[in-house]
Amino acid sequence: MAAASPPAEAAVEEESLLSQPLLQQHEEQHHTLRRSASNTTSQLAIVGSNLCAIESLDYEIMENALFKQDWRNNRKIQIFQYIFMKWTFCFLIGLLVSLVGFFNNLAVENIAGLKFVVTSDMMLARRFVAAFAIFSSSNFALTLFASLITAFIAPECAGSGIPEVKAYLNGVDAPAIFSLRTLLVKIIGSISAVSSSLNVGKAGPMVHTGACIAAILGQGGSKKYGLTWKWLRFFKNDRDRRDLVTCGSAAGIAAAFRAPVGGVLFALEEMASWWRSALLWRAFFTAAIVAIVLRALIDVCLSGKCGLFGKGGLIMYDVTSADIPYHLWDVPPVILLGVVGGILGSLYNSLLEKVLRIYNLINEKGTFFKIILACCISICTSCLLFGLPWIASCRPCPLDPSEPCPTIGRSGNYKKFQCAPGHYNDLASLFFNTNDDAIKNLFSKNTDAEFQHSSMLIFFVTCFFLSIFSYGIVAPTGLFVPVIVTGASYGRLVGMLVGSRSTLNHGLFAVLGSASLLGGSMRMTVSLCVIILELTNNLLLLPLIMLVLLISKTVADAFNGNIYDLIMRSKGFPYLEAHAEPYMRQLTVGDVVTGPLQLFQGIEKVANIVHVLKTTGHNGFPVVDVPPFSEAPVLVGLILRAHLITLLKKKAFLHSPMPNFSDAFKRFMADDFAKKGLGNGDRIEDIDLSDEEMNMFVDLHPFVNTSPYSVVETMSLAKALILFREVGLRHMLVVPKIPGGVPVVGILTRHDFMPEHVLNVHPSSLRSRWRRLRFQWPIWSKIF
Secondary structure: OOOOOHHHHHHHHHHHHHHHHHHHHHHHHHHHHHHHHHOOOOOOOOOOOOOOOOEEOOOOOOOOHHHHHHHHOOOHHHHHHHHHHHHHHHHHHHHHHHHHHHHHHHHHHHHHHHHHHHHHHHHHOOOHHHHHHHHHHHHHHHHHHHHHHHHHOOHHHOEOOHHHHHHHHHOEEOOOOOOHHHHHHHHHHHHHHHHOOOOOEOHHHHHHHHHHHHHHHOOOOEOOOOEOOHHHHHHOOHHHHHHHHHHHHHHHHHHHHOOHHHHHHHHHHHHOOOOOHHHHHHHHHHHHHHHHHHHHHHHHHOOOOOHHHOOOOOOOOOOOOOOOOOOHHHHHHHHHHHHHHHHHHHHHHHHHHHHHHHHHHHHOOOHHHHHHHHHHHHHHHHHHHHHHHHOOOOEEOOOOOOOOOOEOOOOOOOEOOOOOOOEEEHHHHHHOOOHHHHHHHHHOOOOOOOOOHHHHHHHHHHHHHHHHHHHOOOOEOEOHHHHHHHHHHHHHHHHHHHHHHOOOOHHHHHHHHHHHHHHHHHOOOHHHHHHHHHHHOOHHHHHHHHHHHHHHHHHHHOOOOOHHHHHHHHHOOOOOOOOOOHHHHHOEHHHOOOOOOOOEEOEEEHHHHHHHHHHOOOOEEEEEEOOOOOOOOEEEEEEEHHHHHHHHHHOOOEOOOOOOHHHHHHHOOHHHHOOOOOOOOOOHHHOOOOHHHHOOEEEOHHHOEOOOOEEEOOOEHHHHHHHHHHHOOOOEEEEOOOOOOOOOOEEEOHHHHOHHHHHHHOHHHHHOOOOOOOOOOHHHHHHO
């Protein structure tokens, strides 16, 4: 570089001399502000200290000066592009999810069907040992494959995925839950696990699959793969991604059960924490695309081109005749179904929570133990499914069966198993089928005399416990279909016990039993009601299903929470409930914030920023102005860790602590601060700065959100929780009631609202009479 001329040197020297008092004053104000802040309450120290690296999502748009400038410059064509891309992505989500759902059904039915056909041929040849060897070894191989790819490639795929998606839509971002690797393993692993005769379902994995597809489409492009089209940049924020993931979860249920309206209501009732009419339209459009594509693909299968997939019904059950007669004296058995279903559902949730706790202890020992556990469950399942039908006695075929008896091949109501010609094994008809075919057998009409009481009891108990012990293994496993199967067997058993005292047939009792156990376990009402109606294709069931769901949910709520909330709690997700705990009304926000407050001045020294970022895990920092830039300390706003790292990475530094707004608009665009794609965040450790740069300054004013949500320190904690959750915040500033001194008291994050933290700070609240009352299962509490 050429040497500066003497006048230029003199000017630089003069500026340096003039800035010396300002630099000294800046340092003094900095230390004074730090000392004042250390005496106040502030950010929670446990932010980011969960067992897994969990981050919070920010559904509030960071309205800094760059964002406002960019928004003012938008033209009508850009607004049209934004809206058009939203609807285009919804169309693509519906198309891709429906294709994946159809492929899953096709693969499961053909893989499992081939296994059952070969095993049945061995049974017909009276080669029972060879039949068991083929059946158990194929199940073992499929389970082993699913557990291997899950454990070594994408451990995030274990389980149904609904708790992870629900937590994400609540504002919790667990690592790698929506990556491309997760998507592929989820699809392949789910096919393998369901085909292995484990008592697991595919509905939950389909919800996770739909959410993965939506998240990948909506991550705003990728520089790594050259997808930086200008139209995609609109989606580089958490709010748009959240909406797309909501549409993806609705499409997942729609594809799993061919229930488009039920899928939309499921996303509304169970998954989404924020909802609005515009999102409802897009979710409905996405589910409609799924229904149309599935209908077209099923028409292809009607010609017999899908192998063992048959007619491709996708779980469309023919339950009863068009006319369903029921009377007033049929209501008491239905009420009994609801009450017992609620008790069984709460017991199911309690047992599953205890089993998952045990499985977590086993899984912590390493990957080898995870795979061994999955293989042991597979072996036990194969032994039960093959061995229990030998207990059941053979029954003669009905005189006028609706299908060939005994059934030779994959599915049907009349499995021959070990019976003589002209006879069938009713228990084998349930065990030696896929879950979908077992549900069809239980729901089928005109079959009141086809199952024995003992067979139905054995099937119910076996399904109840197998679904509990199969869920926690390291493989993509769902709960929805196993609960339907278990509830259907329980409902049909009740129908058999009621007998002729009710005009309802046993297939209808099976439907109501599924509804009662689903309501008792998952605690949904409207969405479950519509899903079951779309499954059975009969609107006349509506009054009875509504009654059963309302009763079972009410009874089960007296014992514990729904199954997905319990799983989220076991995984450590800081999920914010829609309603505050009663004792939170007795506390203020100032009672729960703890730890030293970390804040920055409007013009901050680079070394101070680097030190704070390296020594804390906070993701948001208050920014204040102090004299001489203001008459008194005043809150400027909030700045994110990611934005600070971007400023350090771009090295937008000043030699002296003087404001420089114009330079920021020249060097930066709003897109520079847009959230990166999945897993592409920068780290402070990756930035190298020289000693000279560390002594320079950064003007934070253009990059600060000048309108953050803030509450007075005397506000009720319950009221602040509702505001925090409903708006979808990541940070909430707490300001003092009496002005003067430091203008901000602290920051609230979602961890500050968690009951565990509140009770840890205020243990006396645990003994408060203002608590949510619930009955306990004393036996299981003593055992575990």
